[in-house]
Amino acid sequence: MRHVVFLGGPNLDRLGEREPEKYGTTSWSELETMCETWAARAGCRVTFLQTNSEGELVEWIGHWSRQADSIVLNAAAYTHTSVAVRDAVAAAAAPVIELHLTNPDSREAFRRTNLLADVVAAGVRGFGIQGYRLALDGALALCASADESD
Numbered sequence: 001m002r003h004v005v006f007l008g009g010p011n012l013d014r015l016g017e018r019e020p021e022k023y024g025t026t027s028w029s030e031l032e033t034m035c036e037t038w039a040a041r042a043g044c045r046v047t048f049l050q051t052n053s054e055g056e057l058v059e060w061i062g063h064w065s066r067q068a069d070s071i072v073l074n075a076a077a078y079t080h081t082s083v084a085v086r087d088a089v090a091a092a093a094a095p096v097i098e099l100h101l102t103n104p105d106s107r108e109a110f111r112r113t114n115l116l117a118d119v120v121a122a123g124v125r126g127f128g129i130q131g132y133r134l135a136l137d138g139a140l141a142l143c144a145s146a147d148e149s150d
């Protein structure tokens, strides 16, 4: 069974109460339940983790990229600042899909700095919570096309 790991970076634990006009009113734990439902329908397994710590995120990317078929990463603010997260993604053993609830390019100028864009396999941005469903579909599609080219 395919295994997709969702990793969330800083402040995503406050989803639902954090700037709801931008990020919506669904909490991180509600989002986890939604992803589990979508995964069950698609016949795959998901792991859902969030941390506010840059080091932990780096360790998780290294660990889960060896254990799972794909990682869906919302690195949140570390997208714009972290060479360490970028290096972990560049070295990942499985494809990493970058996800943002909002479209960072249409926000403040500093969010246009993206240290991950050229090291990820694909990206989903600006679809809000539904982006997680799209990213799961995308992760499974990447796995299927990798199988075909074997």
Ligand code: DQA
Pocket (backbone or CB within 6 Å): 010, 011, 012, 074, 075, 076, 077, 078, 079, 099, 100, 101, 102, 103, 104, 111
């Ligand atoms: C975010 C966008 C980032 O710029 C921001 O720092 C976040 C959330 C998003 O999902 O839209 O924390 O990654």
